[in-house]
Amino acid sequence: MSIEKDIYTQSVHGGEVKFKYANSITNPVVHASTYVFKDTEELCDYMEGKLVREEYGRYGNPTLDVAQNKLAELDNGEQALLFPSGMNAVCTTLFALMKQGSHMIITSDSYRRTRQFIKEILSKFGVEFSIVEPSHDAIERAIQSNTILIISESPTNPYLRVLDLYKFVDIAKKHNVISIIDSTLSTPYNQKPIDFGVDIVIHSATKYLGGHNDLLAGCVISNKELIANIKLYRGIIGGILDANTAYMLIRGLKTFALRLKQQNQSGIAMARYLEKHPKISKVHYPGLESHVDYYTAREQLKGYGGLISFEIDGDLSKTSNFIDSVKIPSIAPSLGGVESLIEQVCLVSYYDLTTEERLKVGIKENLVRYAIGIESIDDLIEDIDQALKSI
Numbered sequence: 001m002s003i004e005k006d007i008y009t010q011s012v013h014g015g016e017v018k019f020k021y022a023n024s025i026t027n028p029v030v031h032a033s034t035y036v037f038k039d040t041e042e043l044c045d046y047m048e049g050k051l052v053r054e055e056y057g058r059y060g061n062p063t064l065d066v067a068q069n070k071l072a073e074l075d076n077g078e079q080a081l082l083f084p085s086g087m088n089a090v091c092t093t094l095f096a097l098m099k100q101g102s103h104m105i106i107t108s109d110s111y112r113r114t115r116q117f118i119k120e121i122l123s124k125f126g127v128e129f130s131i132v133e134p135s136h137d138a139i140e141r142a143i144q145s146n147t148i149l150i151i152s153e154s155p156t157n158p159y160l161r162v163l164d165l166y167k168f169v170d171i172a173k174k175h176n177v178i179s180i181i182d183s184t185l186s187t188p189y190n191q192k193p194i195d196f197g198v199d200i201v202i203h204s205a206t207k208y209l210g211g212h213n214d215l216l217a218g219c220v221i222s223n224k225e226l227i228a229n230i231k232l233y234r235g236i237i238g239g240i241l242d243a244n245t246a247y248m249l250i251r252g253l254k255t256f257a258l259r260l261k262q263q264n265q266s267g268i269a270m271a272r273y274l275e276k277h278p279k280i281s282k283v284h285y286p287g288l289e290s291h292v293d294y295y296t297a298r299e300q301l302k303g304y305g306g307l308i309s310f311e312i313d314g315d316l317s318k319t320s321n322f323i324d325s326v327k328i329p330s331i332a333p334s335l336g337g338v339e340s341l342i343e344q345v346c347l348v349s350y351y352d353l354t355t356e357e358r359l360k361v362g363i364k365e366n367l368v369r370y371a372i373g374i375e376s377i378d379d380l381i382e383d384i385d386q387a388l389k390s391i
């Protein structure tokens with residue numbers, strides 16, 4: 001009888017065998033660019049698919065397999081693939097699935113580099129695309145006869161819009177298109193898109209999954225068929241995660257559920273504190289009743305995560321003064337690690353744009369993104385409080 005495991009147990013033991021190399025409790029890091037065959041018969045058995053084993057480092061690695069199996073288990077997917085960054089996971093997946101003359105839909109409030117890859121690179125190969133607001137009506141309206149894929153983050157970044165995944169999947173099934181959710185912000189702790197029928201889940205494992213601001217990795221989780229296709233492209237393009245980083249990811253994942261529990265609790269506490277503060281004009285957090293997608297989020301998410309966006313009642317420089325006055329979080333891009341990070345969104349991901357161009361893509365100059373780590377929430381709030389007093 002199989003035992004259905006809780007995510008706390010899966011984070012520690014998922015994807016691992018109990019008895020490992022040399023009876024070590026931890027997984028071995030296999031440093032190998034190639035793998036040897038005993039004889040020609042073994043080689044031919046492997047080539048004919050009679051034998052499952054490693055062949056060459058660009059196609060797979062046993063340490064990577066452990067991390068992939070753990071991630072597949074956490075997200076209730078059949079298989080997972082790891083890449084050297086979240087962007088590499090996104091790009092390789094879209095390269096594998098899109099073709100000349102086909103059309104895809106992406107929602108607007110999504111990671112800028114993902115949109116850039118589609119707009120500036122995929123389009124050079126004749127891929128058509130529509131960028132639409134993260135609503136089901138807008139997605140369905142954008143469907144064309146040559147649409148083959150829809151992709152969205154949920155929650156999105158930086159406004160934390162939450163899609164109703166049942167509706168998202170309904171649209172995909174009705175029009176026979178592949179559905180992809182970049183689930184970086186929610187993680188399998190808060191939401192498992194595959195349980196809703198989503199075809200492919202992507203994560204920047206750099207964020208909550210790695211969890212320590214010390215590695216870059218990307219992950220794709222799906223069924224065997226889709227994974228086999230994407231794996232073929234990964235093997236050709238060569239974007240495979242190295243064994244050392246896979247080990248660090250496995251280690252980071254051991255405390256994944258503990259970290260997320262704390263980050264969820266801190267996120268809602270911080271959002272409620274900010275919402276009441278007179279120097280904050282708006283808080284974007286799906287766990288607040290004031291958020292546009294609150295009811296969907298409440299139905300769908302186990303927790304609302306550790307990322308909060310908010311607007312300072314003031315202009316660009318007043319917002320910078322606030323950022324410079326906080327003492328615990330570091331000013332840096334990224335999110336999901338144990339250290340809290342803070343950024344003025346327009347000066348990090350949108351520095352090269354003018355004020356008008358920023359507003360056109362919905363980025364206000366007083367917008368702050370706060371990525372909560374695992375520090376004490378009392379200390380973090382006290383710190384924000386003193387920073388707000390100083391402006």
Ligand SMILES: Cc1ncc(COP(=O)(O)O)c(C=O)c1O
Nearest residue numbers: 085086087111182184204206217
């Ligand atoms: C939602 C989302 N997807 C993908 C990425 C890209 O991930 P990476 O930085 O690991 O390439 C990011 C990075 O910030 C992200 O926030």
